[in-house]
Amino acid sequence: MDLITFKNMSKEFNPGKQTNRVLTDVNLTIKENELVMITGRSGSGKTTLLNIIAGLDKPTSGSYFYRNHDLTNKNYKQLADFRQNRIGIILQNYPLVDEKNVFENVKIPLWNSDLSKEKQEQHIIEMLRYVGLENKAKAYPKELSGG
C-alpha cells in the first residue's frame, strides 16, 4: 500500500514578488512500513517537505496523496481534520504541559474530537497501556524519565 505519493509537487514561498522556490517537481512514493530518512543541507527544504506531508502546509502545485486521500486541494480546516485523525508528529523535544498530568497531556489533541468523553478516556487509557505508561497517568512531566 502506498502511504505517501507526490506527483510533480512544487512549493514556493512569497509567490509573485520575491518568489522563493524551495521544492521543485518532487516525485516521491513512500510505502507503508518503509523507513525513510530525509537528508540535505540547511535550507534545502526538509522541514518544508515534512510540513506538507503532515498537512501543516500546502503544495503550490502538483499533487499529494496520503493513502487514497487526495489532499492536494484541501483547505486548512480539512487539513486539521486530517492531522487529527491520521498523522502523528514526534518532536525532538517533548512539548508537554508541566501543569497537566500525563492523562491530561495525552488528552490535549482530542479537544476538538467528536468522540464522547467516555470514549476519549477509554482511548487515552488504551494508548497509555500500549506504551506501558498506564501506571503513570496521574504523574506530572517532571516526575517522568526522559525517554
Ligand SMILES: Nc1ncnc2c1ncn2[C@@H]1O[C@H](COP(=O)(O)OP(=O)(O)OP(=O)(O)O)[C@@H](O)[C@H]1O
Ligand atoms: N514560511 C516561510 N516563508 C518564507 N520562506 C520560508 C518559509 N519557511 C521556509 N522558508 C524558506 O524555505 C527554505 C527551506 O527551508 P526549510 O526550513 O524547509 O529548510 P531545512 O532543509 O529544513 O533546513 P534546516 O536543515 O536548517 O532545518 C529556506 O530558504 C527558508 O528560508
Ligand SMILES: [Mg+2]
Ligand atoms: Mg529544518
